Amino acid sequence: MYVAVKGGERAIDNAHALLAERRRGDRDIAELSVAQIQNQLPLAVDRVMTEGSVYDPELAALALKQASGDAVEAIFLLRAYRTTLPRFGYSEPLDSETMQIERRISGTFKDLPGGQTLGATYDYTHRLLDFTLLAEGEQPTKPDTDERPLEPCPRVLELLNKEGLIEQSPKDDSRPRDITREPVDYPAERAVRLQNLVRADEGFLLSLSYASMRGYGDSHPFAGEIRSGQVAIELVPEELGFPIVVGDIAMTECEMVNQFHGSKTEPPQFTRGYGVSFGYNERKAMTVALMERALRAEELGEAVNYPTQDQEFVLSHTDCVSANGFVSHLKLPHYVDFQSELEMIRRLRREAGEQPAHSQAEQAGEAAV
Amino acid sequence: MSQVDGYNFAYLDEQTKRMIRRAILKAVAIPGYQVPFGGREMPLPHGWGTGGMQVTASVIGTEDRLKVIDQGADDTTNAISIRRFFARTTGVETTEKTADATLIQTRHRVPERPLENGQILIYQVPVPEPLRFIEARDSETRKMHALREYGAMQVKLYEDVARFGHIATSYDYPVMVNGRYMMTPSPIPKFDNPKLDRMPALQLFGAGFEKRIYAVPPYTEVKSLDFDDHPFEVQQWEGNCEICGSDHSFLDEVITDDAGSKMFVCSDTDYCRERLEAQSAVAEEVAL
Numbered sequence: 001m002y003v004a005v006k007g008g009e010r011a012i013d014n015a016h017a018l019l020a021e022r023r024r025g026d027r028d029i030a031e032l033s034v035a036q037i038q039n040q041l042p043l044a045v046d047r048v049m050t051e052g053s054v055y056d057p058e059l060a061a062l063a064l065k066q067a068s069g070d071a072v073e074a075i076f077l078l079r080a081y082r083t084t085l086p087r088f089g090y091s092e093p094l095d096s097e098t099m100q101i102e103r104r105i106s107g108t109f110k111d112l113p114g115g116q117t118l119g120a121t122y123d124y125t126h127r128l129l130d131f132t133l134l135a136e137g138e139q140p141t142k143p144d145t146d147e148r149p150l151e152p153c154p155r156v157l158e159l160l161n162k163e164g165l166i167e168q169s170p171k172d173d174s175r176p177r178d179i180t181r182e183p184v185d186y187p188a189e190r191a192v193r194l195q196n197l198v199r200a201d202e203g204f205l206l207s208l209s210y211a212s213m214r215g216y217g218d219s220h221p222f223a224g225e226i227r228s229g230q231v232a233i234e235l236v237p238e239e240l241g242f243p244i245v246v247g248d249i250a251m252t253e254c255e256m257v258n259q260f261h262g263s264k265t266e267p268p269q270f271t272r273g274y275g276v277s278f279g280y281n282e283r284k285a286m287t288v289a290l291m292e293r294a295l296r297a298e299e300l301g302e303a304v305n306y307p308t309q310d311q312e313f314v315l316s317h318t319d320c321v322s323a324n325g326f327v328s329h330l331k332l333p334h335y336v337d338f339q340s341e342l343e344m345i346r347r348l349r350r351e352a353g354e355q356p357a358h359s360q361a362e363q364a365g366e367a368a369v
Numbered sequence: 370m371s372q373v374d375g376y377n378f379a380y381l382d383e384q385t386k387r388m389i390r391r392a393i394l395k396a397v398a399i400p401g402y403q404v405p406f407g408g409r410e411m412p413l414p415h416g417w418g419t420g421g422m423q424v425t426a427s428v429i430g431t432e433d434r435l436k437v438i439d440q441g442a443d444d445t446t447n448a449i450s451i452r453r454f455f456a457r458t459t460g461v462e463t464t465e466k467t468a469d470a471t472l473i474q475t476r477h478r479v480p481e482r483p484l485e486n487g488q489i490l491i492y493q494v495p496v497p498e499p500l501r502f503i504e505a506r507d508s509e510t511r512k513m514h515a516l517r518e519y520g521a522m523q524v525k526l527y528e529d530v531a532r533f534g535h536i537a538t539s540y541d542y543p544v545m546v547n548g549r550y551m552m553t554p555s556p557i558p559k560f561d562n563p564k565l566d567r568m569p570a571l572q573l574f575g576a577g578f579e580k581r582i583y584a585v586p587p588y589t590e591v592k593s594l595d596f597d598d599h600p601f602e603v604q605q606w607e608g609n610c611e612i613c614g615s616d617h618s619f620l621d622e623v624i625t626d627d628a629g630s631k632m633f634v635c636s637d638t639d640y641c642r643e644r645l646e647a648q649s650a651v652a653e654e655v656a657l
Contacts, residue, residue: 008446009453080412084376183405183580186508312506322415322578329416329495332447335440335621336477336636340539340558342622343604348533 023068037061046250046279047071051320052078053180053199054085055249055278072201076321083180090175092234092243096253097155100230103280106156107223108257114153119228120280156225157255157272166257166270186312193295193315197288198276200318206283208308209290217294217308221256221273228252228280252277254285258293263301271300373457379426380458385409389427389582393573396584401546402514403497408580418451419577421474421493425455428489428573429472434462436470441478441619441636448476467639477540479561481618481640484570486587492555497576497583499543499553519551522594530599539604545592546585554591560603560619565591610635613644 024031038045038061048060052075060078067073103119106112118124132139160166176191179199184192197205212219231251234243256273260266273293277284297309307313317323377383385407392406411419429435435455439448443465451474452463464470467480476493484490500510503521513519522543529537542559546552554565555574565572565585572585585591595601609616611632618640620633635641 008444008449012446012449012453076414079410083410084380084382086382180410181407183407185405186506312508316507319578321410325415325417325419325578326495327416328414332417332476333440333445334477334556336558336619337540337556339619339621339636340560340604343606344537344539348537351534 023066032065034058034061034065037064043280044069044071046277046281047202047284048074048078049278050281050284051075051199051201052082054078054082057279072320072324076324079321089235089237091246092236094231094233094251096227096231096251097153098232099153099227099251099253100248101150101153101227102229104153104225104227104229105223106225108225109156109159112156112159114151121282153227155255157257160224160257160270164269167260167266167272169272184315186315187298188311188315190292190296193311194274194288194292196315196318197291198284200288200291201320201323202281202284202287204318204320204323205287205291208314209287209294212290212294212306212308216306218297218302218305219258219290219294219308221258221290221293223286224255224257226252226254226282226285228282250279252280252282252285254282254289256286256289256293260300271296376458378431378459379429379455380412381409381423381426386427389423392582393424393427393584396573396582397571397586399550400585400589401550401552401583403576403581403583405580406582408577411577413450413454415578416495417447418474418476418493420575420579420582421476421491421577422451422454422575423577424491424573424575424582425472425474426458428491429455429459429461431459431461433471434464434469436464436467436473436639437475438473438478438480438637438639439476440621441480442638444638465639466643467637477556477558478619478636479557479564481615481635481637482643483564484568486569488570490568490570490572492557492572492574494553494555494574494576494579494581497553497574497579497581499551514550517549519545522551523596526594527596530596535599536595536601542601543594545594547589548592551594552583552585552591558604558619559593559601562591562593562601563603567591606633608633610641613641613648615641615644 038057041061041064044064045057045060048063048071049055049057052060052063054060059081060074063074063077064071066077101114101117103121104114104117106116157166161168172191176195177189179192179195184196188196211217213221228251230248232245233247233249235246236243254275256275258271258273260269260271262268271293273289273296275285275288275290275292277288291308291314294308295311295314297304298311304310379386381389388407392404396402396404408420409423411422413419413422425435435452436443437448437452439445442448455461456463467473467482467484470488472489472491473480474491474493479490498507498510500513500522503525504510504513513521526536526538529535538559540558541553541556542562544552544554544562544565554562567588567590568585569587571587574583576582593601604619606620608620610618610620612634615635619636621636622631622633624631
């Protein structure tokens with residue numbers, strides 16, 4: 001006998017309780033603190049802050065804890081928090097030339113003013129599991145710190161710019177459109193594309209930029225410069241009228257140098273691809289720069305042959321919160337639509353079943369001719 | 370009134386509500402036209418009703434009575450979740466009775482009981498663009514709407530007729546609103562399409578992650594696409610609802626055992642309950 005589905009309310013409450021229990025895990029093992037996540041899983045925190053569009057390591061760590069370590073769920077939590085925050089104002093553009101450099105590398109010049117600094121990187125680690133960490137016996141070696149005063153570190157691409165070998169970065173002082181407050185209109189301007197890419201799912205961008213370098217896109221980039229470190233944020237309060245520093249954030253910036261064969265109006269020159277991320281998320285900054293350049297194909301008059309160069313395709317599908325929401329909505333009931341399809345399929349099959357006799361007669365007719 | 374601390378009435382801040390209400394006004398003024406709006410990120414996932422929720426949050430007031438249905442039922446988990454969200458963030462009264470509700474947020478169904486002027490029906494819309502599966506680009510479909518270039522959809526429907534002998538779209542069936550804009554009624558079964566036509570209630574449609582709002586004002590003509598020789602028709606069932614005996618409502622098929630036996634019941638749970646109560650009242654009277 002059919003019993004109408006009731007009790008959804010209790011099921012939801014129980015699901016939440018079960019979830020909390022699973023998240024906590026074995027109670028004989030000490031609970032993970034938000035401070036531990038913030039300090040010991042900083043790259044996970046950086047990803048959540050970057051895609052969540054909020055620079056707050058503590059809240060990002062809290063989101064990771066609440067989400068049982070699921071980055072996409074944590075990003076969603078932070079976004080839903082962000083959406084209710086009031087806007088106090090807009091900062092001045094960040095000046096990354098004044099960054100307190102912690103890492104700076106260039107794939108285009110062996111030496112350059114300010115020098116290269118390897119910094120903290122997994123790049124040259126041999127990926128061998130460190131079993132001392134498993135035994136909780138870590139004894140980190142203290143790094144040699146160089147106490148030399150920092151030299152000025154001009155941006156590498158500006159050195160090329162002096163020679164006129166690279167395109168001028170178009171200057172635009174208008175306030176960029178905020179894609180979290182206004183709908184996007186295609187074709188989207190560069191500021192909108194960059195905002196979208198910085199908030200984009202890291203995995204999706206990584207794979208798209210990989211594709212663009214493997215032939216599905218006309219990409220031949222050099223990593224002109226990657227730098228990470230602390231940058232001051234300045235704000236001009238209305239009542240003061242001059243900028244004051246409101247804090248520092250850690251960020252990573254990447255500038256890619258790409259070939260450009262020139263057009264009717266422009267001689268051959270290098271072009272730019274720019275990427276940035278919160279914290280030390282270098283992979284993200286690089287893929288933003290690669291995709292930013294790929295999506296400039298149209299404005300540079302290059303042929304748009306691949307999805308990686310197609311604004312509407314890329315930008316409409318980058319957001320992990322949207323993508324996850326729409327894919328996961330398939331878990332919601334679709335009884336009614338499915339019932340409609342069932343009725344339709346049955347009807348089509350019934351009609352198809354009536355047809356063989358008809359087509360057999362036709363064939364027989366043909367044979368007779 | 371129970372409201373969640375730290376959040377505004379109905380979650381969204383007043384500026385955002387005002388922006389959404391402006392979009393709604395524009396949508397009402399141009400029936401069937403998709404108005405872009407600054408859709409916010411909601412604490413529920415995209416595709417789970419964030420568009421409908423933003424519309425509801427923008428029009429709901431303290432005097433409203435809210436009903437939320439999913440697949441016609443008040444007791445499906447997502448309907449419960451959304452109803453709770455508004456109960457928590459607004460403290461307004463909620464109801465399962467279609468007749469008592471001033472606002473009805475719905476996913477995939479239009480209630481069987483005819484709605485009245487003064488009620489508002491708010492649809493959750495996943496993909497607001499009726500032409501999306503014919504033309505993926507928004508920049509193109511916008512032009513097609515501007516030029517009223519809807520031939521491609523007629524061709525698609527014609528291809529169905531050529532292949533199957535009739536139009537094979539069973540839900541999300543496209544309509545023309547006020548003789549001007551092509552509109553998707555959201556993924557309701559085509560069974561519900563006739564209810565949209567000249568409905569006395571205001572119909573609002575919200576698509577969250579696509580950031581579009583559109584509307585059908587009361588008593589507006591809504592015509593399902595068809596051909597003169599292949600007129601629009603709705604689904605029919607051979608049996609009746611096995612609970613209330615209805616022979617005119619949309620029926621869900623329920624599998625009752627592992628031999629595949631099945632029964633059909635009303636998808637609109639409130640309608641079914643109402644009919645059942647009316648029948649038992651009549652039975653009591655007869656007994657007396």
